Amino acid sequence: MSNLMKVLYLEVLMDYNYVEHYELMAALATDPRIIESAVLYNFVDDQMYAALMDRMSQAFSDGSPSPLSSRSPGSGHSILAEAVIHIQSLQAHEINLMGYLVWIQLYRMLGVEIASAEYPVINLVFKRTFDAINSNLLAQIPLGTEIRSTIDPSLVVYTIETAEIMGQDVTVNVPARLNRRGTILDLRIGEFTDLPRLLAFVESVTNDGVVYSQGREKETLSLAMLRGREEFRIGKRCVTLSDYYTTAMQVVGAKKCNVVRGYQYGTSGTFNDLVTVVIYPGEMTTIADAAIRPRSMEDDRLSIIAAEIIPIDGDMTIRVVAHLSDNQAFDLAAQAIIDKVNPPSGIWQNRNLADTLVDAIEQVEGIYAVTQIHLKNSLTNVSLENIEVQPWHLFEIKDSFNIKIIRN
Amino acid sequence: MNIVSGTRKITSDILTVCLTRKGERPLHPTYGIAPELFEPLSNYAPQYWIYQISQEILNWVEGIEQLSVNTFDYEDYKNRLGTEISFIPQNVPDVNVLTFGFYEYQGAVWNQSLDIFMDGVALNGSRFIFP
Numbered sequence: 001m002s003n004l005m006k007v008l009y010l011e012v013l014m015d016y017n018y019v020e021h022y023e024l025m026a027a028l029a030t031d032p033r034i035i036e037s038a039v040l041y042n043f044v045d046d047q048m049y050a051a052l053m054d055r056m057s058q059a060f061s062d063g064s065p066s067p068l069s070s071r072s073p074g075s076g077h078s079i080l081a082e083a084v085i086h087i088q089s090l091q092a093h094e095i096n097l098m099g100y101l102v103w104i105q106l107y108r109m110l111g112v113e114i115a116s117a118e119y120p121v122i123n124l125v126f127k128r129t130f131d132a133i134n135s136n137l138l139a140q141i142p143l144g145t146e147i148r149s150t151i152d153p154s155l156v157v158y159t160i161e162t163a164e165i166m167g168q169d170v171t172v173n174v175p176a177r178l179n180r181r182g183t184i185l186d187l188r189i190g191e192f193t194d195l196p197r198l199l200a201f202v203e204s205v206t207n208d209g210v211v212y213s214q215g216r217e218k219e220t221l222s223l224a225m226l227r228g229r230e231e232f233r234i235g236k237r238c239v240t241l242s243d244y245y246t247t248a249m250q251v252v253g254a255k256k257c258n259v260v261r262g263y264q265y266g267t268s269g270t271f272n273d274l275v276t277v278v279i280y281p282g283e284m285t286t287i288a289d290a291a292i293r294p295r296s297m298e299d300d301r302l303s304i305i306a307a308e309i310i311p312i313d314g315d316m317t318i319r320v321v322a323h324l325s326d327n328q329a330f331d332l333a334a335q336a337i338i339d340k341v342n343p344p345s346g347i348w349q350n351r352n353l354a355d356t357l358v359d360a361i362e363q364v365e366g367i368y369a370v371t372q373i374h375l376k377n378s379l380t381n382v383s384l385e386n387i388e389v390q391p392w393h394l395f396e397i398k399d400s401f402n403i404k405i406i407r408n
Numbered sequence: 409m410n411i412v413s414g415t416r417k418i419t420s421d422i423l424t425v426c427l428t429r430k431g432e433r434p435l436h437p438t439y440g441i442a443p444e445l446f447e448p449l450s451n452y453a454p455q456y457w458i459y460q461i462s463q464e465i466l467n468w469v470e471g472i473e474q475l476s477v478n479t480f481d482y483e484d485y486k487n488r489l490g491t492e493i494s495f496i497p498q499n500v501p502d503v504n505v506l507t508f509g510f511y512e513y514q515g516a517v518w519n520q521s522l523d524i525f526m527d528g529v530a531l532n533g534s535r536f537i538f539p
Contacts, residue, residue: 049435072470073436074421086434 017100020221024103027222043092049085053078103221112228117181120215122157124176124192125208128165132201139165139201141174147205148194155179157192157207165201175212183215238295244277247295252288255344256280256307260391265305274301278392280343282306309343309394310387312353313378315402318361319369322407329405332367336360337401343394353384353395371406415497419506419531421469422493423538426461427513439468443514449487454479465493473498480507487511506531 028034056077057069068077104114124147128139141163149155157176165172176192178184189209195202219227234246241259248257258278262270275296279288289304296302320329339345340360341353350356358370375384378398412420428440441464462477474496481490491510496503508529516525529536 045435070417072421073433073439073468074424075417079433082433082435 018097020100020103021097024221024225027225039096041092041095043089045085045089048088049081052081052085056081100221107221107224107228110228110232112224112231114221114224115216115219115227117218118213118216119177119179119181120184120187121160121175121177121212122184122187122192122207123210123212124157124159124174124205125171126163126165126174126199126205127171127203128169129201129203132165133168133170136167137201139199141165141172141199141202145176145199146196147176147192148196149191150194151188151191155191173210176207178215181215182217184211187211236295237297238292239297241275244275244292244296247292248277248279248288252279252284252291254279254281254284254288256348256394258307258348258391263391265303265390265392271301273299274303276303276305276391278305278307278348280307280309280394305392307343307394308390308392309396311378311398312375312384312395313398313400313402314373314375314384315404316357316361316370316374317372317404317406318367319371320367320405320407324366324407326405329367330403332364333361333403336364337397342396346394346396349389349391349393350395351389357397415500415504416531418469418471418495418497419504419536420538422465422495422506423508423529423536425465425468426491426508426510440464443511445514445518447514449489449511450484454482454489461491471498472496473501481509487514504532506536 053071057066057071059065068075070078072078073082107113126139126141131137132139141159143159143162145159147157147159149157156179158179159174159176161174163172163174187207187209190206192207193205195205230250234243234250238244238247241261244259245257248254248259257280260276260278262272262274263276264271264274265276277288277292279285283306285304285306292304293302318329318333324332337357337360341357347356354373354375357375358373361367361370376382377384377387378400425440427442429442429444430440431437432442433439441461458477458479462475465477466472466475472495476494478492478494479489480492481488483489488509489511491508493506494503495506506529509525512525512528516522526538527535529538
């Protein structure tokens with residue numbers, strides 16, 4: 001066995017993670033365009049057995065026949081040869097498996113790391129005693145205060161910030177982490193109320209059901225591979241507008257995104273060095289900012305804003321086939337609007353919303369014409385023609401939209 | 409070195425087929441006809457079983473001119489079946505008779521009394537020492 005083989009073999013012996021290995025191989029096998037790999041240690045049992053039996057049946061140098069010339073599988077030397085080949089074959093299989101640690105090292109070389117497990121973080125509400133409020137006494141909650149679950153005795157949370165209740169405040173919110181890693185499964189509101197050590201001027205503590213972070217299990221090899229591929233595809237920087245788009249959609253996980261150069265939210269004019277990233281849903285803007293800003297170019301100014309959704313209602317008359325009931329026709333039209341017009345579908349800065357809407361509805365089987373349509377902003381009652389549409393605008397047809405159905 | 413040849417080799421090969429279970433040999437998974445450890449004798453009709461075992465022997469053992477398998481001492485409820493295998497080798501034209509208690513082998517494996525079982529294996533009436 002060569003030195004390289006020995007190293008490889010030891011590495012294999014170090015960690016047998018068959019499940020991860022086969023999961024990774026299965027993930028690779030789903031993509032038929034990936035280059036096939038040759039088998040590292042090619043070992044065919046039948047051929048090796050036949051070769052060994054051939055060698056044993058060779059005549060001796062003095063011409064006398066070999067005593068091991070029988071090919072019968074009942075003979076003793078055949079049983080022995082078979083056992084040897086079988087053990088060699090098992091070893092070959094082991095060498096062909098690449099160990100978990102080897103994969104991790106390969107991924108590390110490429111810059112991908114296995115994301116480790118994370119603790120879930122929940123919110124705790126500490127309440128100050130009535131006396132302390134009256135006497136204007138400060139209640140302090142130190143870092144690492146332990147609060148036990150009243151349901152599961154092994155479950156404990158620790159505060160991860162120092163907090164104080166002062167002035168006229170009654171309560172304070174403090175984030176706390178659980179004592180186990182992995183995703184949180186069933187958290188009951190009011191579960192964490194047991195303070196094993198009394199805190200001065202603190203009357204009670206409870207969890208109000210707010211979960212800051214769900215926690216995370218350790219990443220598997222196949223997930224790391226997929227994440228790594230995405231990272232290689234876009235790199236870790238945003239240069240072109242499509243880089244911004246891909247980062248927002250795949251790294252941040254936005255449902256819809258628009259990237260424009262030159263427009264600034266709230267003002268008119270052209271700004272050549274400004275990139276504006278519009279994110280839908282708007283709650284993800286902060287996360288998107290944290291993810292995209294470190295990747296942007298130094299010369300580019302960056303603005304990350306939430307999508308503005310213009311609520312639309314109005315009325316529309318549709319012609320349907322005779323056998324369709326009013327309810328059925330309405331449901332079909334509503335489904336077409338949800339699928340094709342309302343966010344996260346729909347088009348950014350849609351200057352032809354009426355056309356888009358008519359196209360979506362006329363594609364439905366059973367509705368063959370939209371005879372009349374009128375659209376307006378449902379809050380301000382401004383007609384659609386008078387709305388100045390901007391790149392950060394999305395339209396949403398509200399349920400107050402009136403659909404009139406006629407048939408003939 | 410104990411080199412077996414001639415009639416003794418054929419006898420030894422027949423015994424090996426009879427006492428090896430299917431799947432026991434990694435490169436010949438269909439080799440062998442030994443019963444499963446808890447397999448009841450009532451699973452087989454002896455007539456069918458005789459045909460099956462002679463086919464297996466002819467398949468795996470070379471150098472047999474003629475073969476016939478018979479049973480004796482067949483007692484279903486005691487899970488007992490004596491086997492009498494008569495064969496004529498291709499080279500030496502004489503009839504040899506190998507007898508042994510086939511289903512006793514199960515018990516021998518189970519009770520680890522293989523020596524007692526081997527004492528009962530006879531070739532032409534005298535004890536056959538398994539090489």
